[in-house]
Amino acid sequence: MALMEMDLLIAVISLASLYSFVSPDAQGDALYALKVSLNASQLTDWNPNLVNPCTWPKVICDSNSKVTTLSLTNMGFSGTLSPRLGILTTLQSLSLQGNGINGKIPEEFGNLTNLTMLNLENNHLTGEIPNSLGNLKNLTYLIISQNNLTGSIPESLSNLSNLVSIQLASNDLSGQIPDELVQVSRYNFTGNHLNCGINSAHRCESDVVGKSHKSKTGVIAGVVGALIAILILGGFFLFCMWKSRHGGYGREVFVDVAGEVDQRIEFGQLKRFAWRELQLATDYFNEKNVLGQGGFGKVYKGMLGDNTKIAVKRLTDFESPGGDTAFQREVEMISVAVHKNLLRLIGFCTTPTERLLVYPFMQNLSVASRLRELKPGEPVLDWSTRKHVALGTARGLEYLHEHCNPKIIHRDVKAANVLLDEDFDAVVGDFGLAKLVDVRRTNVTTQVRGTMGHIAPEYLSTGKSSEKTDVFGYGIMLLELVTGQRAIDFSRLEEEDDVLLLDHVKKLQRETSLDSIIDRNLNGNYVIQEVEMMIQVALLCTQSSPEDRPAMSEVVRMLEGEGLAERWEEWQHTEVTQRHEYERLQRRFEWGDNSIHDQSAIELSGGR
Template identity: 90%
Template structure:
């Protein structure tokens, strides 16, 4: 019994020790030790009394408050690396490039078994590359260039089967390069004293990731060839431009926007951003830069190196069965959708653990924010602007549904996904994102992407979306524009049963109480006939049967004043008939529910 108690005590103590290594206290202590060793006085919010580091700058935690990213690039540190950092076993990214860090790389870094990126480039590190780094089985990026490292490259690095890039140029390394490292997709061993081996000597001359194995003579020949190619290509382009002027020739590298010929975009303009570039642009995805958050992830405000303002969407729940190539193919398909009322995609970024999309920054944010989050002193959306937003959004969706190739279903049309440019023109965002994420990982509903209150009933029940599900969401967005309210508002339970905005508007429309529908922030500065027309279009778009809803091209025509009266008269007839039938069945149900004997009589009076 005593032996059993001793074993139990040891087990409990072991668990306590293990917990101490992963607890917020231990994480905070380890990072605070790093701050001290780096002489990092700049990190003023890394407070020893605030041991949970998840609120500290340059630190990112997961949903379980475990540290996964520490990014301290180009901070001007001059100290050393703390070995206590080795207890952060959940760490995935450690980026310290561009500082003046001295001393050795701690052996304890080999305990960071979840690490996918280790970037210590451009410091003053000395000593050998620790053999323990061979334990980092998940490591994909190892960047140690531009330091003063000595000794041989550890043979253990050959065991890193997930490695896609190893950059160790400009050090003082010597000895044999392990042959297996030449199988890595990108490598750079130049400006060292390394022995590449008899069969791989030519590979040590490469400083472009091992892709071009050319000598200086080959480079010169390549440059000359490239110049000739440019001259030839220029001649062909001039020829075709001249030919086009005489034969109406149109270059296929441009996409003409149907109905909106004032905007064109050239293929190949999509930029692939580096992860580090977007880290710097968003201040390491600082929460202060969050513009919004939805089912697809967070959106951060960012500023690129050329001072261009951008919005960076950091996707969650993405699926990429074919890796970067599959993701890039889907992104390029979305980028083909070019229209003045669609948000233009600037570029993207992929890493083994991240998928990001980069868009222009919309300084007037979203329609939803302008309807419901107006700060004191800011103007509200006037009625004229709301009409323009309704028409612009309809035109953007019409393009996605009917003119884009391939056709794109948005799947989450709502005021929060309609942005406003500097002229308050509507710009539809987030279209096509459902193609880039794994719908099986969503916690909302199986096979359904969208926002409750905006989701068409058939999509919610079957998981099958169509262009008409977008039409339903658009109709709800029109009601948001008119009322300024959310699609679902539980505060209405205090006065009535209509939690859904759609039901609430239908009721007030039947009661002919249009004045009580319109957003009070408009202060009655609107045309009541135009309000009625917009509500009519909204109700046509939100019919329960998808077959009864108009196509977006028809919606555009109705908003422009063509065909609404006829469609509305037809809808009223159907709706009145449907409502009378519903009320008749309800009365019959209520009557039968309170008359047990009469129920029996009804059953007995059936067919004989």
């Protein structure tokens, strides 16, 4: 009898183990509970019979199949938040903004201890902010603006030492703001009934986007700290700086573009893609999907499961000792550079042997392809579009150099790295990649990266790059726009010695024969004065001494018609002087070849 009871017990234990094995994954249970509580009928692919939620849309997992990111923005939900979400302790980013979610914020959200970003903005949430949110020690962004929250701000939020942005505007909160929260880099408590303390007009809101285009610093006696009028993009300048100090995912932020106050750009969440997902999107990196190949690797056209077209850059040169963390940190630094003339990074993927970056697909490919690889029936880039590309590219580089902290140097500016969106707006791609692949290098100078003919002389000789390195490459790109030619063309050896496009243009400029070099595809449809102005800017940008080259902000002004005449006159004077000196030395050298040399004079020129 005892033996039978033992057999029965073993059978029960085995059955229980089997049931535990086939039961739905706890993560999937929690997410499905959220779907039900939100009345989220839109999430048709969230199937409780599929135990691994990592295959569900809007859910991102790490390599261990642990949910790290959940993004359900602007989907029109009408339900409530499920407290069961609190079991997803590996969750790092939770974005539910822009829905119609009502009810309270569950206390269980305080269990999400790995959370770096919580965005519940623009919903209909009620009740108080849970004290338990003070347990989220890794939280960097807390955005709960535009809800119906009541009560006071919990003192426990003062414990969030990693917080760089807290947005609680437009609720019905009351009471005192904890002092620690107005020390956060970016905060907004406006639209409540809060006691902001001394100088309340300034204490309820930090400086945010949309400020003056000129920088100024004012120190006010008797008031602690300084008020800084933010450069061009206001608060986004600070946002770049914060991201350099803190890890974690970004959030959706709207920033103003300098010179176009009414246009806003959305800074989306950086997504970590699974290797399998990108394999499927690119048909296993099929060669027929290759869009191009450069110094950093191949770029593949792809399509995600939701039919979104993407471009996947598969890096072939990176320092593996840096590992996933170093790579991700540098990727996030690139991702915070958001401007209408910069290619937006959607996400990335890392494996022990692979590093991939994911970008939106640019319908009109690159400027280089439009200049030199036209397919039958494709329109030629007209002169008006080329001017538009020149100015847009300059604005993108100006942003990288002067409005990101730390500044980002491209190191490979050329027509092939300037892409064209559906409206033929210029979008600078591949910025920051040189730093990205060199992240583990410890030598003072980095590996020289770029394309011959576009590389500034000082970078080629010393390996040291600066923003003036990019200015040189930009000048060569302007010459590509005007001529349609490559920076180096060996076919010119048949007619002359000027293999370099820059030397060829300089020669024609001296001979006042620029008409002969303008792209024939334009069929004479251009304004010669505008062509001459663009060439003048190009030659100013490609001066041999980096100190003599203009900054990109000055280039923008010159392209807009301000200050070019003065700089050009100065350049001509310097160029003529240098050319005369060169010709004098050349004549002296030629004279010396046909004369009897003074031996003592020759020795003086030797080693000393």
